Amino acid sequence: MGIGDDDACNTGLVLGLGLSSPSKPDHNQTPRKIPLFLKLESTSFGDEPSLTLGLATHKVDVKAAVGGDLYRQGSSLSAVYSFSSGKVKREREVSSEVEKNNNSSRISDEDEEGVNGRKKLRLSKKQSALLEESFKQHTTLTPKQKQALARQLNLKPRQVEVWFQNRRARTKLKQTEVDCELLKKCCETLRDENRRLQKEIQELKALKLAQPFYMHMQGATLTVCPSCETTRGVGDSNNPYSMASNPRHFYNNNPFSNPSAAC
DNA sequence: AAGCTAATGGAGATTACGTCA
DNA sequence: GCTGACGTAATCTCCATTAGC
Numbered sequence: 001m002g003i004g005d006d007d008a009c010n011t012g013l014v015l016g017l018g019l020s021s022p023s024k025p026d027h028n029q030t031p032r033k034i035p036l037f038l039k040l041e042s043t044s045f046g047d048e049p050s051l052t053l054g055l056a057t058h059k060v061d062v063k064a065a066v067g068g069d070l071y072r073q074g075s076s077l078s079a080v081y082s083f084s085s086g087k088v089k090r091e092r093e094v095s096s097e098v099e100k101n102n103n104s105s106r107i108s109d110e111d112e113e114g115v116n117g118r119k120k121l122r123l124s125k126k127q128s129a130l131l132e133e134s135f136k137q138h139t140t141l142t143p144k145q146k147q148a149l150a151r152q153l154n155l156k157p158r159q160v161e162v163w164f165q166n167r168r169a170r171t172k173l174k175q176t177e178v179d180c181e182l183l184k185k186c187c188e189t190l191r192d193e194n195r196r197l198q199k200e201i202q203e204l205k206a207l208k209l210a211q212p213f214y215m216h217m218q219g220a221t222l223t224v225c226p227s228c229e230t231t232r233g234v235g236d237s238n239n240p241y242s243m244a245s246n247p248r249h250f251y252n253n254n255p256f257s258n259p260s261a262a263c
Numbered sequence: 264a265a266g267c268t269a270a271t272g273g274a275g276a277t278t279a280c281g282t283c284a
Numbered sequence: 285g286c287t288g289a290c291g292t293a294a295t296c297t298c299c300a301t302t303a304g305c
Contacts, residue, residue, distance in 0.1 A: 119304075120268080120269055120270075120303075120304040120305060121269060121270085121304095122268095122269085122304095122305075123268095123269085140297085143296090158270095159269080159270090161296090161297090162269065162270060162271090163268090163269075165297075165298075165299090166268060166269070166270085167268095168297095168298085169298085169299080169300095170267095170268085
């Protein structure tokens with residue numbers, strides 16, 4: 001979130017900088033690309049909290065007279081919330097990392113990036129390989145693992161974290177595509193099965209038309225499978241029209257030809 | 264121009280901590 | 285002093301999206 005965003009504006013808190021962006025005076029960048037950060041540091045009990053305003057590598061310490069009951073005031077609360085969002089956190093993380101790893105060439109690149117806008121990092125093959133290897137072992141990282149990996153790769157922990165996030169997203173996307181393909185195949189199989197069954201129905205209907213009297217009698221001798229209660233035509237040995245008289249006609253594929261054993 | 268992917272911002276969940284009754 | 289409820293801030297992950305290469 002940039003200082004000029006609506007959230008900040010709505011708080012009634014006006015923050016004026018007595019300097020224009022030193023390296024990009026006239027660039028129409030979105031506010032979030034200007035690496036400002038505002039940090040409210042808690043201090044020892046009784047002291048005034050320290051409000052630190054940072055611009056790229058430059059820090060301006062402002063002793064803010066923040067009342068102790070700030071958090072209980074409704075209107076101020078929104079201001080507190082707006083400044084406690086992730087951006088502030090990330091900038092703090094970055095700044096602490098800068099302090100910790102100021103020997104890193106990438107960090108100085110990052111500072112430059114902050115001034116000149118978003119510059120996309122390209123991971124080296126070695127870095128990618130190591131990240132992949134690590135991802136194979138565990139798809140999520142503990143903070144310690146993240147720190148260690150970041151040190152090993154000469155990256156910021158946030159960059160490692162982001163890489164893992166994106167990697168997980170790619171994995172998920174791939175899995176979704178695989179699932180989609182599986183469902184397509186499954187759908188195709190069911191469609192084939194449906195076609196086959198429809199065809200079978202047509203054949204049975206044709207057979208019924210060919211032998212109307214026979215089928216009429218069959219309807220009169222319908223019975224129910226005792227196990228699954230499926231209705232089937234069952235031959236009656238006492239019935240002169242029973243299908244049992246010529247079982248090949250209907251029972252070739254009929255699981256209920258022997259009802260007791262069918263289910 | 265399109266695809267890949269690093270980076271960003273928002274939302275939700277969880278945790279830690281302080282305050283109050 | 286202890287405890288539970290509550291509010292707030294910090295942190296994390298996921299997700300959708302943006303944007304650089």
